[in-house]
Amino acid sequence: MSLRVYNTLTQSKEEFVPLQAPHVGMYVCGPTVYSDSHIGHMVGPVIFDTVKRYLTFEGYQVTWVVNITDVDDKLIIQAAKNGTSIKVLAEAVTADYLRCLEALNVTGIDHMPRATEYINEILEITENLVERGLAYPSSGDVYFDVSSDADYGKLSHRDPEELQVGARIEPSALKKHPGDFALWKGSKPGEPAWESKFGPGRPGWHIECSAMSMRFLGPSFDIHGGGLDLVFPHHENELAQSESYHEKPFVKYWMHNGLLTKNGRKISKSDPDTVVLMKDLLVKFEPDIIRGLILSSHYRSPIDFGNSRLDEIGRGLKAFRNLFERFDRVSGLSFYSLAAPTRHGDFGTDGTPFLEQVAEHRRTFLDAMNDDFNTGAALAELYELVRTLNRFADQHPLEGPATGQFVPETLAKDQWILGVTVLRELTLILGLFEAPPASSSQSDDAFVGQLMELLLHLRAELRKAKNFGLSDEIRDRLTALNVVLEDRSGGQTNWKRG
RNA sequence: GGUGCCGUAGCCAAGUGGUAAGGCAGUGGUUUGCAAAACCAUUAUCCGGCGGUUCGAAUCCGCCCGGCACCUCCA
Structure with missing residues (x-):
């Protein structure tokens, strides 16, 4: 099955054929850096990071650009409130x-250009559009003339004339048509400004993306992504000015991700109750849980966010962590040290039923990814793979004390390790479980390890002596400290932080 | 008023013509000294409602109900 991608422009799923395979150019709208990131800002990056991982896995060479818009009215207002400059504000927010x-x-992400570093390119486009009569200066501002673009509205499927009906377009006596938008904004005294032939000013909102995408990916490129809320006016305007400027098709596939909501309402800075800051969230939840939430449904669907939702996802992902620990016990290796795949191909199953099953799960996973990056279905298949791996491990004595290494069991162990390697391959496509969780026992210092070793040794002695009252008390009191004990058959006991 | 999206079990969610994946929660069982982990079984005669097309529809069409987003800044 070949990759199919939903294209907002055509409102249909299309076969993915890059302009110049194996190269793929991808541009995703990044933030305007005036306040710290909330969870909603992470949806796009996580999704398109996964898109790049999958395309890379499929053999493409992807160049991914995410812009940082570091000049804008909102920055100017916020910097004034903070009593600082937009440069200082932008740097702090970008760092977050x-x-x-x-x-x-x-x-x-390969490139993260800042808008303020491409003022010359922005002015070049603006001047060119004015010279050709597609844009016009007006009292220090420069506006794009929407009526000059015959197919304006083709991305968001709107009729420019209809835009007047809602009467919610910013009215301005400076514009010829209400839908016209600023390429350049004349500055008032005290505002950040760059010199131009139109007078001192700063870029309008959409132009930086046209300038920077062209600088890094050329006039025409493959994928342009962003949140659904950017379709209009941002992407529509970007498309109009870019194609008017270079008279070539701008973007082949427009991909838009669904928005995150909280209690059914969109997470938005203009609705403060909904805002969940990432820096607060990362204190409470493993990053993989947040990534897992974003990937648990299709990228075009809205996701309703809540802490209980994250708890649920977290409980689900534990099954993976438990299997990884089992792998470490069986193989003597670390799951997290298994190499990342760079290119996919079928692996030899030698006709063994177990490896055939693993291969089947893998095919189902890849089919799901091929169907417009259906990460929800792909992730579900990974649960199935985990079950298949656990079942096989249950049925073969892979763990426990080495009691005479029979050849068939050695073979079983090799097969199982190969099966787990496939899981590693697929989890890396989703960008999940790349490293052990920060809360794992592996992150504790050696001293804690030695204390636990001591405690577990004493408890093992108690259990040998059938003193279960005391050994259970140790376990219960450790549980209260968020340390989980797991007694294996054979007398071994593992511990980890819950 | 215009443009899109969505409504599948208690909750989340995949499935877009062939007879309902997966996760969380729950229940029963295997295993275990008891747990934990793991595995097995079980939980929607049915996919917002009503009509229609079809041999056959959650999937296509029409109408209705409910929710959301965009048309103003937003990922």
């Missing part, structure tokens, strides 16, 4: 954004 991306294992 980068920390969030790192925490959620969003590693695929």
Whole structure:
């Protein structure tokens, strides 16, 4: 099955054929950096990071650009409130954004250009559009003339004339048509400004994306992503000005992710009750749980957020962590040290029923990803794979004391390890479980380890002596400290933080 | 008023013409000294409602009800 992608432009799923395979250019709208990131800001990055991982796995060479918009009215207002400059504000907020991306294992971004570093490119486009009569200066501002673009509205499927009906477009005597939008905004005294032939000013909201995507990906590129709320006016305007400027098709596939809601309402800075800041969330939840929530449903669906939702996801993902620990016990290796795949191909199953099952789960997973990146279905298949792996391990004495290494069991162990390697391969496509959780026993210092070893040794002696009252008390009191004990058959006891 | 999206078990969620994946929660069982973990079984005669098309529909069409987003800044 080949990859199919839903395209907002055509409102249908299309076969994915890059403009210049194996190269793929992908641009995703990043934040305007005037306040710290909330959970909603992470949906796009996580989804498109997963898109890049999958495309890379499929053999494409993806160049991914995410812009940082570091000049805007909102920045100016917020910086004034804080009594600081927009530069200082932008740097602080950008740093917060980068920390969030790192925490959620969003590693695929190749370029993160700042709008203020591309003022020349922005002015070049603006001047060109004015010279050709597609835009016009007006009292220090420059507006794009929507009526000059015959197919304006094709992305958001709107009729420009209809836009007047709602009468919610910013009215301005400076515009010829209510739908016209600013390429350049003249500055008032005291505001940040760059010199231009139209007078001192700053870029309008949409132009930076046109300038920076062209700079890094060329006039035409493959994928443009962003939140559904950006379709209009942001992407529509970006599309109009870009194609008017270079007269080439701008983007082949427009992908828009659904928005996060809280109690049914969109998470939005203008609705303060809904805002859940990432820096607060990361204190309470494993990043994999947050990433898992985002990937648990289809990217175009809205996700309703709540702490109990994250708790649920967390309980579900535990099954994976438990299996990884089992793998470490069986193999003497660490699951997290298994190598990442770079290119997929079928692996030899030698006709064994177990490996055939693993291969089947893998195919189902890849089919789901091929169907417009259906991560919800893909993740579900991973649960099935985990069950298959556990079942096999239950049926073969892979664990426990080495009692005479029969050849058939050695073979079983090799097969099982191969099966787990496939799980590693697929979890890395989703960007999940790349590293052990911060709360794991592995993160504790050596001293804690030695104390636990001592405690577990004493408890083992108690159990040998059938003093279950005391050994259970130890376990219960450790549970109260959020340390979980698991007694294995054979006398071994594992511990971990709950 | 215009443009889109959604409504599947207690909760989350996949499935877009062939007879309901998966997760959480629950119940019974295997295992265990008891737990934990794991495994097995079980939980929607039915997919918001009413009509229609079809041999056959959660899936297509029409109408209705309910929820959301965009048309103003938002990922």
